Amino acid sequence: MWSHIVFEHPATFGTMALEPDKKKEIIEDLVTFSESKEFYARIGKAWKRGYLLYGPPGTGKSTMIAAMANLLNYDVYDLELTAVKDNTELRKLLIETTSKSIIVIEDIDCSLDLTGQRKKKGGKAMADDEKERKEVKEESSNSGNSKVTLSGLLNFIDGLWSACGGERLIVFTTNYVEKLDPALIRRGRMDKHIELSYCGFEGFKVLAKNYLNLETHPLFDAIDWLMKEVKITPADVAENLMPKSPLDDAEKCLWSLIQALEEAKEEAEAEATAAKKVVEQSQDGGGVCSENCLAEKASE
Ligand SMILES: Nc1ncnc2c1ncn2[C@@H]1O[C@H](COP(=O)(O)OP(=O)(O)OP(=O)(O)O)[C@@H](O)[C@H]1O
Secondary structure, eight states: OOOOOOOOOOOOTTTSOOOHHHHHHHHHHHHHHHTOHHHHHHHTOOSEEEEEEEOSTTSSHHHHHHHHHHHHTOEEEEOOGGGOOSHHHHHHHHHTOOSSEEEEEOSHHHHSSOOSOOOEETTEEOOSHHHHHHHHHHHHHHHTTSOOOHHHHHHHHHTGGGGGOSOEEEEEEESOGGGSOHHHHSTTTSOEEEEOOOOOHHHHHHHHHHHHOOSOOTTHHHHHHHHHHSOOOHHHHHHHHSOSSTTOOHHHHHHHHHHHHHHHHHHHHHHHHHHHHHHHHHHHTTOOOOHHHHHHHHHO
C-alpha cells in the first residue's frame, strides 16, 4: 500500500535556522531515543516516541522532519489520513511500516475531524486513562466503515503499533496547536512538543551562511535590529536571501531582506495605529466595544 521513493531531502539540523540551544536539545533527544533499546525494554515500554511540531506556516516543521530522518537515517512514512478509508485500513498501513522509521501526519488539525473536545461526561473532560480506553473501545466498535476516527488514531499510537517491535517515531505537525484534542497530544502519546517560531537573529545567521556564505556583514546590525521589531518566518528570510539572478550578490540579497522587514514593520505600525484610532473613537462615543468588535473595526 505504501509506495517507495528514495528519501533524498538535503535538510539537516546544521542547515536549519533554529536557536542553538533548542537545536542541541532536540538532537540530544533524538539520539538518546535511538540508542535506548535496552532502556525501553527494561522499563517495559514500546520503543517509540511521539513528537508534535507546531508553529505558523513556513517556520520549518517539514524541514525538521527531513533533518530528523537524515540525523537518524530513518525511513519516512508520510501518512495522508484523509486518503485512509477507515480504522482498519489505518491499522494495516501502520503494521506494514518497518522499524527505524518516522511516521508523519502533517497538518493534523486539517486531516480529519480530530480536533474537537471528545465526549464529556457530567461536564468534565474524560481525563483518566481507564475512561479514555473505554471510550476508545466504544467509538471503535461503532466506527464500522466510517472514516478514520480520533480513537482509531489513538488506538494505533498506544496499542497495535507499539507491539510491532523496532524503533519508531511518530510526528504530528500543526499550525494550530490550540485546536487539537488534548487526548491526542498528551505526554506519552506526543512525548515532545516542539514549537517552531519566527526567525531570530541566530536563525538568520545560519541562513546567511547557507545561502550567501556570509558569517558577518555591516548590514547584519540593521537586520538584527529590525528582526527584534517585526516577526518574519524563516521561509520568508530564506526567500529574500535567495539570489534571483546571476548578477545578485550577497549585499543585494541582504537589502532585499531589509526591505521586506521594513515593509512588515510599516504594516504592523499601520495596523496598530488603526486599532488605536478605533479605541479612541469608541471612547469618545462612549460606546462599549468588545475585543472582537475592535479587531473587526481595525481591519475595516
Ligand atoms: N527553520 C528553518 N530553517 C531553514 N529553512 C527553513 C526553516 N523554516 C523554513 N525554512 C525554509 O522555508 C521552506 C518552507 O518551510 P517548511 O515547509 O519546513 O515550513 P512548515 O513550517 O512545514 O510550513 P507549513 O506549516 O506551511 O507546512 C523550506 O523549504 C525551507 O527552505
